[in-house]
Amino acid sequence: MKNIKYLLLRRVTQIGILLLYFGANAYGWSILSGTFGSSLLFGSVPLADPYTTLQVLATGFVLGSDVLLGAAIITLFYFVVGGRAFCSWICPINMVTDLANWLRRKLQLDKEQTTHRFLKRKARYWIMVLGLIVSAVVGIAAFEVLSPITIMQRGIIFGFGAGVSVVIAIFLFDLFGVKNGWCGHLCPLGASYSLIGKASLIRVDHDHEACTNCMKCKVVCPESHVLHMVNKESIMVTDGECTNCGRCIDVCGDDALKFSIRNYLKKEQ
Amino acid sequence: MATSDNNRRKFIATTLQSVGLTALGGLLWSGYSDEVKASALVLRPPGAIKEEDFLKACIKCGLCAEACQNRETNIDRHTGLSKAGTLQMAKGGDHQLIGTPFFVPTEVPCYMCEDIPCVPVCPSGALDQLSVSNEAGELDINKSRMGLAVVHKESCIAFWGIQCDACYRACPLLGEAITIEMHRNERTGKHTFMLPIVHDTVCTGCGLCEAACVTEKPAIFVLPNEIAKGVAGDHYVKGWDKADEARIENAKAEETVTELSKEGTAAGYLNSGDLY
Structure with a gap:
């Protein structure tokens, strides 16, 4: 049980939140309605995705105050809990790419380590900026026309249609194409949350003394470069690209990793 | 020296590559969007x-x-x-x-x-x-104003002379958005054509008429306003209607200027002998 604690918690959160959104449409629940682009919490608190909001603003449209307030609330929330907690605790595509990644390991597709000359993890930041430029040029929120995240979410709430092909494409790309290809290289939404959560408070802490250098954490981590300190020094994972998924904590047999709160008062060693 | 030269070359190459790929992505993305x-x-x-x-x-x-x-x-x-x-x-x-x-x-x-x-x-x-x-x-x-209902008279059976007022009855603005215009049916000599006429000052484009239409493919259907409506423009005005005259108050006359030929007069040109 110990080694799937956070995995289980994440799946419950992900599916629970999707269920609330689904129920809002199907049964008229008013706990969480709308979609990630813009939602209503308890029928009154507006929530909005910051990157989606930026795209709409880039088109030159003056948005309603509900969306602006919602985007501010979400930004503040992830500024505290770790930007990419969205990616691993909320985003439904995470279940798709996690499955692809798990299959990759089972099928041992990574035995021959290949380097992707053209696709670097930095690409997502370029795509993020590009998305805003294209939004401004074409006059529609550019990432929203192909975002597998909202396509999958709307699919679950309103019906998939042909949109399911986008989700399958992401699965195949991550399985047979590039390891962690979508979430770790391309997704501009994840990139935006990386930036939002750069200074966030909740972080994974590494204890070098307890570590036995088994490297299980690095195998399972979708952004393994953030664990550069493992078996080297006892510091926190402060990289904004860490998704706070807690998989490393789950698989660690030595209690060398745990969630902790970043202390800005104490000088970072 | 050689390594720094290599580094510089590599740096330029990767920068070029990033910029190039971003431009490629941007073009594809813009085109698709x-x-x-x-x-x-x-x-x-x-x-x-x-x-x-x-x-x-x-x-x-x-x-x-x-x-x-x-x-x-x-x-x-x-x-x-x-x-x-x-x-x-x-x-x-x-x-x-x-x-x-x-x-x-x-x-x-x-x-x-x-x-x-x-x-x-x-x-x-x-x-x-x-x-x-x-x-x-x-x-x-x-x-x-979600759209405007438009009647295709050739497939509307009311225009054939068959009695049908399904759209008229279905309209939530009964008798306002769609009215029935009556004409004598010359073919039979004793019947009336009861023709549905849509009024765009009232029609909301709700589509209840289209849903109610009895023909195989509806003969009355809602189109987006931009597509369904024409624009008379400033060249035509209802001279008997004060409100319509106000519409063209700010209209500007189009003045075209024809430049006269500087090479002599027309008569001179005809007489110059250069006609062939």
């Missing part, structure tokens, strides 16, 4: 702003569609289950901008709820509450 927003034949919810702005503004949250789905009147009296709502969220294969709300009158027309649940929930301003409110600030669905 421009294509997917190109569908003009779409009916939006009540209060939707101009289509071009709507495509910018809509944040694709679906709150309007959920409000439409969950109104009390949408529950089937016999089964207790809610029926499909009017507003659909465009999905892949619908050939509309994905994630935006629209409706298809032949599937589910807009029933013009008096409390217009879909409009006030819009957080982005894509659905403009003011455009569906009266002077007192109360919601007034009759002010919505």
